[in-house]
Amino acid sequence: MKQQLALIDCNNFYVSCERLFRPDIRKTPVVVLSNNDGCVVSRSNEAKAIGIRMGQPWFECKELAKEHGVLALSSNYALYADLSNRVMSILSTYSPRHEVYSIDECFVDLTGTAKLRDVSYQMREHVINWSGIPVCVGIGPTKTLAKLANFVAKRHPRSKGVFNYNDLNEQRQAKLLGQITVDEVWGVGRRISKRLAEHNIHTVEELRHAHTPTLRSEFGVVMEKTQRELQGIACIDLQEVVPDKQQIISSRSFGSMVQDVDVLKDAMSTFVANACAKLRAQESHAALIQVFLHTNRFRKDLPQYMPCLAIPLPYPTNDSLAVNKWAGFLVEQMYKPEYQYKKAGIVLSEISPVTHYQGDLLAPEITETGSTKLMTAIDQLNQRFGRGAVKISTQGAHKGWQMKQERKSPCYTTNWNELPHAQ
Structure with a gap:
């Protein structure tokens, strides 16, 4: 079937x-x-x-x-x-x-x-x-063809929002794919489509029948899988269970330039809280943190500085307070007052399930029962009352770094104070 x-x-x-x-x-x-x-x-x-x-x-x-x-x-x-x-x-x-x-x-x-x-x-x-x-x-019949079928459903009024590629015979399939440019294929963007054009591949139909060994040698195995998907051979399975992240990044561009180290640490506390919440949600902990600062690379009139430091943690953790302490330390090490910063962030790596813990024979056993209960309580309160309802003590004291949202609509469904009123 x-x-x-x-x-x-x-x-x-x-x-x-x-x-x-x-x-x-x-x-x-x-x-x-x-x-x-x-x-x-x-x-x-x-x-x-x-x-x-x-x-x-x-x-x-x-x-x-x-x-x-x-x-x-x-x-x-x-x-x-x-x-x-x-x-x-x-x-x-x-x-x-x-x-x-x-x-x-x-x-x-x-x-x-x-x-x-x-x-x-x-x-x-x-x-x-x-x-x-x-x-x-x-x-x-495949993910790639389902994406193309959705493309057709959106753009052709006669489909009325539903299009089944499997209903077409081979002749009509070839005609349809011959009318769609190759840059509409899932995973083929403008850059790759330009390279494909050098091989006289301009439409989806031409990609479907292109010489497979040449595609593999020029574009790699991913492009070969894409071609086979276009031929109706499923190469990309459904992911019914989302795999745990092996790296978690939390970063943001600032609404205005930042030059104060305390403002940078305030922003970093927010990034730490968001990253650690994601870590706890997948029941994992991290053993390595990396912190970076960026000046505005588009401002050629300003001096540029883009430091990045990483540090292995004494033991794997998902405790926002513990991670925030080390993140703040790294910010202080990198900070130079003569620069204006536009972006910062934290990367959590060497992630493993909380059930996997490598002890140290020469150090006493670490127990995080108290901090685990605290973090669980914080997560539950933030889920109930909205992100940021409970914060780290160093978080939220400064507003200058927060992103511009001058045109933001109310949170109609997630904030009691912004629920729409029927009149």
């Missing part, structure tokens, strides 16, 4: 989340901006139509936005994450085999499902009725 693998992708997800609580902007061109309101990371169809590009710096399109009445909003990640969880929860009811691929995409294995087309339309209606988020469904 041919595999029926569906990719459900939320349409213009960040914009759809914002419009859910703002019916007055459902026909207004809308864009959502990245951290510090820097670049466009989500666009409504109206914004796409007037020529605003994904990833375009906001300052470049301000005039165009002003001319067409574009509404720009800051990213509201708490809102997006909550609505994503609702969408994924709905989709999980359609099959025990599913994979949440990203915040707005989910693979669902519908192999053996009777009346597959009806179920696909039912899935779309179910999601929009229960969460308010519009989605499209693409179905194919």
